[in-house]
Amino acid sequence: MTDVTPTTSILTVDDRTRRRNVAEKRFRTYGVIAITLAMLALVGLMTSIFSGGLPAFKQTFITLDVYLDPAKLDKDGSSDLEKIRKVSTFGYAPLIKKALEEQLAKPELAVEGLKSKDAAKMISKEGAAEMRRFVLANPDMIGETVSFKFLASGRIDGYYKGRVTMQSAERDKNVSPQQLQFADKLKDAGLLKTSFNWGFLTRADASENRPEAAGLGVAILGSVYMMVIVLFLALPIGVAASIYLEEFAPKNWFTDLVEVNISNLAAVPSIVFGILGLAIFINFAGLPQSAPIVGGLVLTLMTLPTIIIATRASLKAVPPSIRDAALGVGASKMQAVFHHVLPLAAPGILTGTIIGLAQALGETAPLLLIGMVAFVREYPSAPPEGFFDPAAALPVQVYNWTQRADPAFVERASGAIIVLLVFLLLMNTIAIILRRRFERRW
Amino acid sequence: MYDAPQLGNAMDQTTTKISARNVQVHYGDTHAIKDVNVDIDAKTVTAFIGPSGCGKSTFLRCINRMNDTIDICRVTGDILIDGEDIYDKRVDPVQLRAKVGMVFQKPNPFPKSIYDNVAYGPRIHGLAKNKSELDEIVEKSLRRGAIWDEVKDRLDAPGTGLSGGQQQRLCIARAVATEPEVLLMDEPCSALDPIATAQVEELIDELRSQFSVVIVTHSMQQAARVSQKTAFFHLGNLVEFGDTTQIFTNPQDERTQNYITGRIG
């Protein structure tokens, strides 16, 4: 006990109080420093990802008028689709080369020392394949001159993104300064343009030597399929399990054990789930490798604990007075839960589910083990069959691209990360909106 | 130990609604209610008073089997309502609770509209054949809850938006909507200000004409104001049960005396 002596005035601050105030200020400063560090780290991360990844959303295109020579494409003039189909992609390459030769022949575009063979390398190898697809779709166009918008090759694209310079081109066996000069001239002539790269979002992955054609289409589709599977499996199973555990299960050692195990499951490293998926779903149950169904099942297992824990927490947060009120007017336990408790817990459950989904969306390790790292060129078909087709996933695509040699793939990997972040942001926004929307005071 | 009057006492003018015989309640190892015998009259307000943890709320919750929701709670002995044992195996607690309504300590309206709050009970018990019948029940219940005039223009407004006293009267209206015969109230005014308390007390007095009301209260003054019979619980025992006037002017048991005069017992 301290004696209150009448001589102390509250207008003067005593030592004890001063020390206390100083300690408080110090603590606040620590807090501000901690937050600043965290913000700096975030800003650094974002800057590096966006500066590296944003160019992936731009792409250089070269527009060329190509004469679809019947002599090459339809040798006997029968217009028979079967025969046209026999002409491989290599058969189309000379047409592009020829079109470029025409351009090189123009005096204002001529570049000294640039052979038409090298000029043809400026166009992505994907160009010939695109042409072939066009011709197969429109065989009656053979003999006409058609304007095509070809992807520029990775190096030419890199030149306009600052990745390739005249100096580096001299040392590079894949690109020469003459090609770059020709590209500049094409640009002046309006034949070479840089525009938004929709292909990045829609195309399938491409091989090592044509980064310009690589896209996220299959990966996005694969991720969406998996999320659909996770949502439709994890949400009902998780919510049902939580409701039973929280509202109906007797409290005994067995339910305690289940509870502890669910909490432990949430802490299990994700790679372990991958091993489990490989052993059970693929080796034992015989489901196809690289399929969204297997990825979805594995991610469901991973997401379940998160959803169960979030759901139980929000069920617990519903005041018991509401249950009493419902039981008091003669509702059965199930009516009390489904009419009153669940609607009140819904925002929390949805938030937990979406956070769980977001976590699953970003998960890589287990997917590597079940073969989703495979190179997939074909789009999976529409669900439900599509669930069993091979597909990629966004985080795995990132992992994949960072493994490749061409620096253009690093750029694409960063771009893929941005897409992933946008998806995560979108899901978190939905979570916040749902919570705001349904949150009720009681 | 207080002995309940024998059943079928010829001198009894009022009819017995609830009678408890040798009721024991255990919470795990705790003996919460010890051998309680009591007869509660129909159309009477009976107050349960006693210090915290004396078992009065526990006993109240036995009357509509709300204790069933607690796993470790065991009830033995008989509680008869109109001569029927409510702990009989054939009794479904859900059906019982429609007959024995309950109002809780904290006003706990559902976070729904005022209308839905009152209509919920009749809906799940199928008391109304159509919308207009339901409307009638809702209006009648809100009138019985003495809150109709205050909310009749905003039945769609959320019940949680009302003031504390209004919420509690809404809860009473909700409880009477299922046409119970007994109304249990567990400290219904402990969260209310004196004006709201007075309104609820006035309402309880009106409800007496149609229901048997059992009220648990910490406020002895409230017990004195609203009840005709008072039971004093102490450490799980029913110490004394009698006319409220007698309990408050001339209690027979020393423990009752100590409690109601605020002495160190």
Next chain:
Amino acid sequence: MSDQHIVSAFDRDLEGIQAHVMKMGGLVEAAIVDASQSLLNQDEELSAEVIRRDQAIDDLDTLINEECANLIALRAPAALDLRMVLSVMKISGNLERIGDYAKNMAKRNTVLVQLTPIEGARGALQRMAREVQLMLKDVLDAFIERDVEKAQDVLLRDRDVDQMYNALFREFLTFMMEDPRHITPCMHLHFIAKNTERMGDHVTSIAEQTIYLVSGSMPEDNRPKATRYEPE
């Protein structure tokens, strides 16, 4: 039963009120003794003293009533405490009435000293007043000790006072029939006797309050009364 309230100020209030009642009882006893003494000795000064001191009794009555009102308003007494407050209010009223009768006795004494003395009456009145004063003392003891037996004893002793009054009544009647000049002093003396008898009734009322306080119910009205000549 514990004597202590959880709120100790409640105890202090109740004790304060009882102390005032006891003080008032002491003043009333003194008034009875002095008034009868002044009557016996025809002491006008003492009579004047008794009349003057009655104001203190009236003030105490007002004080006790106020304290009781405050206690009811602020502490909401129940059961024993409630009965205590209720009985104190009544006892205070009884004491105040007894004090008034004593004052009236003293007033009549100031008139009586100028009139023809009546033989033997003063002594008998003084004995009667003495009896009432002893009853009052006992009943106040019974009240403070919560002693029902003592209170019941006082209840029975009221019969003696009634009999004394009846004897005096007959005596005064005889005096007045003998000589009309005796009528005025006899009327005064009769009123004194009647008032003393009323004092006894108030004392029994205090005894009844004491019994109510302790037992919670009023005693059954089986008190033997010698009321043959009472015009009630």
